[in-house]
Amino acid sequence: MTDATPSNPSEPHIAHTLLTRAHSPTTSSTLFTERVVKRPLPLRPTSPTPSARATRRTARAARSAAIKARASRKPRPLSAAQKRALCLYEIPKAQQKYAIYEPLHRMWCGYIREVLGLGNPVGEQGRGAVKYVTPAGAGPMVASADLHGAAVAVVRSRCVSRVGLEGIVVRDTKFVFEIVTRGDVVKTVPKEHTVFRVEVPLLEQEGEQQRQRPLVFEIHGEHFQRTAPERAKKSFKMHFVPDL
Numbered sequence: 001m002t003d004a005t006p007s008n009p010s011e012p013h014i015a016h017t018l019l020t021r022a023h024s025p026t027t028s029s030t031l032f033t034e035r036v037v038k039r040p041l042p043l044r045p046t047s048p049t050p051s052a053r054a055t056r057r058t059a060r061a062a063r064s065a066a067i068k069a070r071a072s073r074k075p076r077p078l079s080a081a082q083k084r085a086l087c088l089y090e091i092p093k094a095q096q097k098y099a100i101y102e103p104l105h106r107m108w109c110g111y112i113r114e115v116l117g118l119g120n121p122v123g124e125q126g127r128g129a130v131k132y133v134t135p136a137g138a139g140p141m142v143a144s145a146d147l148h149g150a151a152v153a154v155v156r157s158r159c160v161s162r163v164g165l166e167g168i169v170v171r172d173t174k175f176v177f178e179i180v181t182r183g184d185v186v187k188t189v190p191k192e193h194t195v196f197r198v199e200v201p202l203l204e205q206e207g208e209q210q211r212q213r214p215l216v217f218e219i220h221g222e223h224f225q226r227t228a229p230e231r232a233k234k235s236f237k238m239h240f241v242p243d244l
Contacts, residue, residue, distance in 0.1 A: 091170065091178075096186050101149070101168045108149030112200050115141050118215075133215060140235070142198070142217055146228040147172050152179060155218060156195035165189060174227050191221030 012020075015036045019028035083089065116138055153166040165187060167179030177189045177196070199214040226234065 089171070091180075091186055096180060097184050098168065098180050098182050101170055101180055104149040105151055105168050108147075109201055112142075112145060112150070113202075115145050116200070116215075118200075118202065138217075142219065143223055144231050144234065146232070147177070147198075147224070148228065150198050152177065152196045152198050154189060154194060155197045158193040162189055162194065172224075172228050174230075175225055177221075191225050194221040195219070196221065 013032070013036070016028065016032045019031050022028070023031065078086070078088075116133060118133070147169050148171070150169045151166070152169055154162045154164065157163055165179070165181070167181040167187065169177050170180050170186065171178035175191055177191065178186055179189060180186050196219050198217045198219060200217070201214050224231065
């Protein structure tokens with residue numbers, strides 16, 4: 001680009017000199033003034049005006065970047081290996097006592113009586129309490145109930161050494177029951193190929209005497225191969241009982 005102002009004011013501009021050779025002095029002066037000195041210089045913008053689609057894309061990218069930034073600052077949950085290393089789900093040896101979980105079992109008895117509509121024992125039955133319990137009516141409710149605190153016993157199993165094992169459920173996972181026995185030992189019993197007996201203590205009035213007659217259920221572990229929150233949301237139907 002040639003500067004319209006000469007470096008030496010006493011010397012004429014090279015453009016004015018060339019115009020003087022081709023035109024008259026008046027015409028050359030007019031052309032030099034209009035075409036050289038006062039010539040507009042249009043500047044092209046570095047980028048065109050963004051369209052609406054490009055604007056939305058830019059805003060979406062900014063939101064995505066902000067979400068990723070927030071997620072990076074949020075602490076990540078522990079992995080299964082980290083939980084095992086920290087022993088988060090292991091019961092300390094000092095807490096593996098049957099007496100510690102007996103109050104939990106009494107709370108569970110009241111909970112399961114309420115679930116089955118049996119009310120409270122001995123003449124304190126709740127409103128709408130039922131008198132008879134049938135497998136078709138009580139089965140789905142028991143299958144959906146939380147068994148933390150239930151007293152269970154293994155009555156059938158492909159592993160013969162587990163038959164007769166009794167205790168209170170202290171942990172109900174997807175595939176196993178962890179129970180604490182009366183000998184203050186925590187045992188892990190797989191649900192698969194195992195039948196458990198669950199008793200719900202009830203008191204019946206016979207004349208002037210009260211007699212305790214437990215309500216006994218036998219549950220198949222295959223039907224309970226879900227966590228307690230998952231079972232609470234699932235509807236159960238009668239189906240074939242697998243052979244043990």
